[in-house]
Amino acid sequence: MARTHRSTRFRDLLLTAKMHARLAAAVYCGRDAVRDLASLCGGQDRFYETGYIRAAVLSFRDHAHITVCGSNDLHDWVQNLSARQHINVHAGFLNSALQLQKAFSASDLGRFLENRPVIIGGHSAGGAIANLLAECFGPQCVVTFGAPRVFSHQRSVVYASERWEEFRFVMPGDYVPHLPLRSFRKLYGGAKYAHSAGAIELRDDGTVGMERSPWKAVWENIIHGWLTIGGMRQSPQRHSIDRYKQAIFAACEKEQLR
Numbered sequence: 001m002a003r004t005h006r007s008t009r010f011r012d013l014l015l016t017a018k019m020h021a022r023l024a025a026a027v028y029c030g031r032d033a034v035r036d037l038a039s040l041c042g043g044q045d046r047f048y049e050t051g052y053i054r055a056a057v058l059s060f061r062d063h064a065h066i067t068v069c070g071s072n073d074l075h076d077w078v079q080n081l082s083a084r085q086h087i088n089v090h091a092g093f094l095n096s097a098l099q100l101q102k103a104f105s106a107s108d109l110g111r112f113l114e115n116r117p118v119i120i121g122g123h124s125a126g127g128a129i130a131n132l133l134a135e136c137f138g139p140q141c142v143v144t145f146g147a148p149r150v151f152s153h154q155r156s157v158v159y160a161s162e163r164w165e166e167f168r169f170v171m172p173g174d175y176v177p178h179l180p181l182r183s184f185r186k187l188y189g190g191a192k193y194a195h196s197a198g199a200i201e202l203r204d205d206g207t208v209g210m211e212r213s214p215w216k217a218v219w220e221n222i223i224h225g226w227l228t229i230g231g232m233r234q235s236p237q238r239h240s241i242d243r244y245k246q247a248i249f250a251a252c253e254k255e256q257l258r
Contacts, residue, residue: 013167014208014252019058020121020143021245023067027056027126028241034058046112050099053129055122057109063140064116068100068133069241070125093125093150097132119143123241124176127168134164141165145244148179149193166197171204171247173238204243206250 019041026033031047034056038045046057055068118139122130127147134142141164170177180193201209237243 010208011255011257014248014255015257016119016141017143017145017167017169018248018252018257019065020067020119021123021145021241021248023056023058023065024069024121024123024126024145024241025245027054027067027069044112046107046109048100048103048107050103051096053096053100053126055100055103055126057112059113059116062116064113064118066118066120066130066133066137066139068120068122068126068130070096070123070129093128093148094132096125097129100129101133101136121145122147123244124148124239131166139164141167143167143169145169145241146171146174146176146239147195148176149195168195168197168199169202169244169248170199171202171238171244176239202244202247202251204247204250206247206252206254208251 022037023034026037027047034045034047038058041058042060044059046059048055048057053068053070055066058065058067118137119141120130120134120137120139121127121143123145125148127144128150130144131142131147131150144167147168168177177195177199198210
């Protein structure tokens with residue numbers, strides 16, 4: 001019985017991750033792509049863009065998805081990672097979350113959601129911002145793809161004890177989940193950051209499991225990737241939402257999910 005329950009829960013997680021990956025991919029493409037996805041899935045949509053951050057809401061009869069996406073522009077990343085830091089959370093991501101929260105309030109998002117249960121998530125910097133916004137929405141769960149660190153060690157422990165679950169997907173060769181690098185913390189005020197949940201490793205063939213040891217992950221995902229010409233060239237592709245989306249689809253196919 002326990003095995004069946006675990007399998008059902010795992011399958012539900014994959015379906016939730018699949019929807020968030022589809023929505024995140026649409027967000028990167030723009031407002032029309034989000035609207036097309038909403039029409040295809042039978043939901044209602046909202047689209048937001050503030051600074052370099054984009055977000056979308058996809059609302060169904062009994063639940064809603066909120067997905068946040070950051071920029072793939074290197075300048076935006078440098079600006080975000082070098083922001084003057086806050087003691088509990090990364091200030092660059094916090095500022096972006098506050099801007100997006102204002103946009104949500106201005107559009108009366110609460111009324112649009114009508115007390116529906118919310119699942120929030122995001123890709124890349126959007127995943128870090130989604131973690132911060134979760135404290136405003138009290139979601140059922142948080143689902144992120146390739147999200148960087150956002151909390152101080154102390155705050156990550158507090159956040160991990162919240163009533164919602166967090167599912168943090170990473171993929172081999174994606175260096176972003178290891179940012180900001182602890183080795184270079186003097187560049188961003190000496191602060192140390194941590195993840196608030198263990199990683200779920202997602203492979204290109206759809207295999208899903210727990211991430212290997214942190215030291216091995218650092219070696220394979222950062223050092224190898226950045227010290228080889230091929231790794232440097234492939235870094236954006238290894239981090240792309242399309243790669244995560246394809247891997248989630250492959251995982252769903254393994255479980256015969258549609």
